[in-house]
Amino acid sequence: MDLVLHLADDYLLDNAWARLLPLNDNLVHSSANFTSIMHHVQQSAWPRDYIPRQIISLIVINLVGVHFLYFLFAWLSYKFIFNHEMMRHPRFLENQVKLEIQSSLQAFPVMTILTLPWFQAEVMGYSQLYDNVEDYGWTYFVLSIPFFLIFTDYGIYWIHRLLHHPSVYKTLHKTHHKWIVPTPFASHAFHPVDGYLQSVPYHLFVFLFPLHRWLYLGLFVFVNFWTIIIHDSDMITGHALETMINGPAHHTLHHLYFTVNYGQYFTWADRVSGSYRQPESSLDPMLDIKKKS
Known part of the structure; x- marks a missing residue:
């Protein structure tokens, strides 16, 4: 930031x-x-370098940025990828898209305030973000991409799984699981503390490990894009990377069955921890729509 x-x-x-x-x-x-x-x-x-100015500027930038990325990517996914037939599912709520957007907009300001200390610490130079590729070399630059994804995926897996613990689920995470059959607009429809907690690994990474500034910005945009894409209720199965990549089909099962596929990008944490469920055509929520018809 x-x-x-x-x-x-x-x-x-x-x-x-x-x-x-x-x-x-x-x-x-x-x-x-x-x-x-x-x-x-x-x-x-x-x-x-006046801290009050930096804080106010960061709040404004973050609010503008998160709204822009949310509406841009969610609209594109909703318009061109999301199967609108899913809105006929018996568990799709009345006015659900409107409610998803309202929930997201209510969460953004609080999430921004909670995230502010991380961004301010970056601005004050406490992170390990760097400017010149030559500082660590091109090999590290390239390898830092999968390293970032693996680190954050594993961190989010356990935070996500803990959010499903009965002691906190009802208070924090249940808000997001209101959307049994989500649309891309549900991607950020969290309780703000829930949304913040799942973002912590992204911020923590750059305080523990060096990462190029421009690469971090690109990965930050990708994170938002991916979060939206996996909420399109898609159940396309049988592709080559299905057992490795935690894609839309996996996350669709998570919303349907609650206790499976907690991962963000990959399936390995779910596999190792016994929470993996393989997407199968027999689990496609579209079947419930056809039954209803």
């Missing part, structure tokens, strides 16, 4: 803050000649 904040400052926020809280012109120009005045760029009384 420090990279995003830097770019936002360069192209937008420096001017916005200068207009909102301008630096006292008398102090700026007291010893300046006419030429320097003419070329002076207006500055803010709150410089870039």
Whole structure:
């Protein structure tokens, strides 16, 4: 997020803050000649490294970003991938898409506040994000991608599984399982604490291991994209990577049966921990729609 904040400052926020809280012109120009005045760029009384400015900027950037990614990717998936026949399923709720969107929008502000300390720590230089590929080499750069996915997948697996424990399920995770047959708009329809907890491995990674800034930004976008894609209730089975990749069919079974396929990207944690269920055509929720017809 420090990279995003830097770019936002360069192209937008420096001017916005200068207009909102301008630096006292008398102090700026007291010893300046006419030429320097003419070329002076207006500055803010709150410089870039002023923590209150950083916090407010991060909140705004995060809120704008999460709404943009959510509506862009969820709409694309809903429009071009999601099978709208699934809305005839007997367990599909009345006005469900509207309710999913409302639940997501209610969660975003709280999730943003909860996530803020991680982003602020990045901006203050406490993470291991780096700028130059040469610092660790191209081999590490490439290998850090699967490492990031494996680390976060395993972390999310156990957080997700703990959220299904009876002592916390009703309070936190039940909100998300209201959507038995989800649409892509259900991807972020969480209790905000639930959504935050499942995001912790993504933030934790860059404080434990080096990761290139631009790569982190790309992976962050991919994470949001993947979270939306696996909520399209798709039950396409029989593809080559089905036993390795925790795709939409696996997550559809998770919403239908609750205690299987907790993984985010891969199936290995479910396999090792005994919570894996293989997607089969006989489990396709579309069969219930055909029965209803």
